[in-house]
Amino acid sequence: MNILENYYKKVIRFDxxxxxxxNNLGSIPELKKIILNFGCKSFEIKNIAASLLALELITTKQGTVTKSKRANILLKVRKGYPVGxxxxxxxxxMYQFFFKLSTxxxxxxxxxxxxxxxxxxxNKSFxxxxxxxxxxxxxxxxxYLFTHLPPLNLILVTNTKTRKELVYLLTSFKMPFI
Structure with a gap:
């Protein structure tokens, strides 16, 4: 069990x-998943391969290539082209990555x-x-392999019902907010 997972079960849930x-223990908010996403602007295979390799090195989990669902003339993208x-x-x-991110x-x-x-x-994600x-x-x-990586988008998905619950949950995990 990870440090953050133990901290959530022993401290944050009671807070x-x-x-x-x-009304029941199943409705207590928790962190469900973290989604890491690279959206590549150039569709060269070496840029997508470098971003996929970077994701695999960061998370120790194999990523998947996302393909465009529809064509876009302005971006010169055909349907089915890899876009990220x-x-x-x-x-x-998830808890291991979140701990590495915060420390x-x-x-x-x-x-x-x-x-x-x-x-x-x-209300449900940040x-x-x-x-x-x-x-x-x-x-x-x-x-030198990862000099031209696009920005990394991170989405923290929870099962909170209100915005106050989401902010309280993330601040209890010591997320650095302004």
Whole structure:
């Protein structure tokens, strides 16, 4: 069991029960999954392969290539062309990645004051973008392969019902908010 998973089960769940009222234990909010997504602007196979390799190194889980669902004349994309890659983390891999993100990546980011909780915050998920990906130790060793990576989109999916519950859950996990 990971440190964050244990912390959630022993501390955060009881804090949520004391702060909000729940009828049953199944309705207590929890972190369901983390989705990591690269959207590549150039459709060259070497850029998509580099971003897929970067995702696999960061998460230790094999990613999948996403393909376009419809054609777009302005972007010069045909239907079925690869446009990015995605990895969905659940259970222990999710908590391991979240721990690595909060202890290794956020403290080493340049000019990082915290994540902005905007008005676009959804009740069930929180998303943000990381531009500088060299802060991951796995990518730092072979930085020459990953110099032109697109920004990494991260989506934290929960089962909260209100915005207050979502913000409270993420701040209890020590997410650095402004």
């Amino acid at each position: 949520l029960i004391n702060k909000f009222s729940y 890659c995605v990895v969905i983390l659940t259970k222990t891999k 290794e990546v956020f403290p080493t980011l340049k000019d990082f004051k915290g994540l902005n909780v905007s008005k676009k915050l959804n 998303s943000f973008t990381l531009v500088d990906l060299i802060n991951f130790k796995e990518l730092e060793k072979q930085f």
